[in-house]
Amino acid sequence: MATRGTVLVTGASGYIAGFLIRQLAAEGWAVRGTIRSLARADEVRATLGLPDLPLIAADLTGDAGWAEAMAGCDYVQHIASPIPQAEPKDENELIVPAREGALRALRFARTAGVKRVVMTSSMAAIAYGHPEPRPVFNESHWTNPSSPDAYAYIRSKTIAERAARDWMTAHGAPMEYVSINPAAVLGPVLGSDFSTSLEVVKKLLDGALPGLPNLGFGVVDVRDVADLHVRAMVAPGINGERYVACGPFLMMAEVAALLRRELGPAARRVPTRRLPDWLIRLLANFDPTVKMVAPELGKRREASSAHAIDTLGWQMRPAQQTILDCANSLIAQGLVRA
Numbered sequence: 001m002a003t004r005g006t007v008l009v010t011g012a013s014g015y016i017a018g019f020l021i022r023q024l025a026a027e028g029w030a031v032r033g034t035i036r037s038l039a040r041a042d043e044v045r046a047t048l049g050l051p052d053l054p055l056i057a058a059d060l061t062g063d064a065g066w067a068e069a070m071a072g073c074d075y076v077q078h079i080a081s082p083i084p085q086a087e088p089k090d091e092n093e094l095i096v097p098a099r100e101g102a103l104r105a106l107r108f109a110r111t112a113g114v115k116r117v118v119m120t121s122s123m124a125a126i127a128y129g130h131p132e133p134r135p136v137f138n139e140s141h142w143t144n145p146s147s148p149d150a151y152a153y154i155r156s157k158t159i160a161e162r163a164a165r166d167w168m169t170a171h172g173a174p175m176e177y178v179s180i181n182p183a184a185v186l187g188p189v190l191g192s193d194f195s196t197s198l199e200v201v202k203k204l205l206d207g208a209l210p211g212l213p214n215l216g217f218g219v220v221d222v223r224d225v226a227d228l229h230v231r232a233m234v235a236p237g238i239n240g241e242r243y244v245a246c247g248p249f250l251m252m253a254e255v256a257a258l259l260r261r262e263l264g265p266a267a268r269r270v271p272t273r274r275l276p277d278w279l280i281r282l283l284a285n286f287d288p289t290v291k292m293v294a295p296e297l298g299k300r301r302e303a304s305s306a307h308a309i310d311t312l313g314w315q316m317r318p319a320q321q322t323i324l325d326c327a328n329s330l331i332a333q334g335l336v337r338a
Contacts, residue, residue: 011080
């Protein structure tokens with residue numbers, strides 16, 4: 001059966017990548033993926049329900065495998081990027097692979113004659129280092145990587161997207177480039193190896209948090225983010241574009257209230273009391289994960305996805321549905337405390 005073309009998805013074991021690979025395969029594309037080690041190949045294929053998915057070993061920090069992965073591809077979806085559980089001791093553990101991996105993907109794609117690279121960036125590259133009052137962010141905004149609130153992950157995504165765009169300007173033609181900048185990506189899980197972004201829902205359901213910190217995040221569904229990547233791959237005349245993918249900004253207390261209201265006994269461990277900011281700042285001295293998020297206390301970072309909606313016909317499902325689908329999926333897979 002003829003396919004619509006060949007697409008490489010980097011970081012095929014990742015959360016967004018899994019849903020993207022499944023959508024591309026369902027829509028008739030020949031899909032292949034990269035993973036760091038082929039030791040996980042069978043696990044990745046089983047999780048995605050695609051036993052014949054071609055997988056190639058390629059790492060962000062080395063050239064091996066990249067030429068083979070790109071050969072004969074029409075499009076590349078570059079999703080692979082390091083995501084930390086906690087702030088690293090050396091920020092270059094994140095920045096170097098994010099930047100070098102993006103440039104490596106672009107370089108090998110250009111050599112292979114790829115038509116367009118869609119790169120997963122982040123709201124992290126948009127919404128940090130801006131003075132109060134913050135605007136409703138859109139594609140024109142850029143994070144200031146030297147700002148005090150730009151911790152290592154924020155810097156890595158900003159520097160990687162800037163480097164990719166600079167490289168494209170200098171060396172990219174005739175290949176095209178588009179970036180997708182999602183907020184916190186939630187939704188159902190395909191397997192036990194799920195994204196860091198889902199940890200907040202898991203921790204709420206597990207009762208792993210002693211209370212609710214004054215923190216929040218923009219929500220977007222993984223299925224909708226995958227769909228936006230496909231739209232940005234095939235839409236004509238959008239070279240160089242950037243697309244925010246962000247629904248409503250929800251505080252942890254709002255997410256917790258939704259879980260308790262809709263899930264009944266399954267949400268019995270979800271905390272109800274709010275934690276004061278001073279306590280979080282105190283805990284930050286002892287816990288590196290808390291230290292990473294403490295500067296976000298009380299901050300709202302609203303963003304508009306109007307550009308993707310208006311120009312690509314993209315749609316987002318309601319954030320409440322995304323959160324409940326995430327929670328129910330974690331429960332069904334046995335990934336939260338019984």
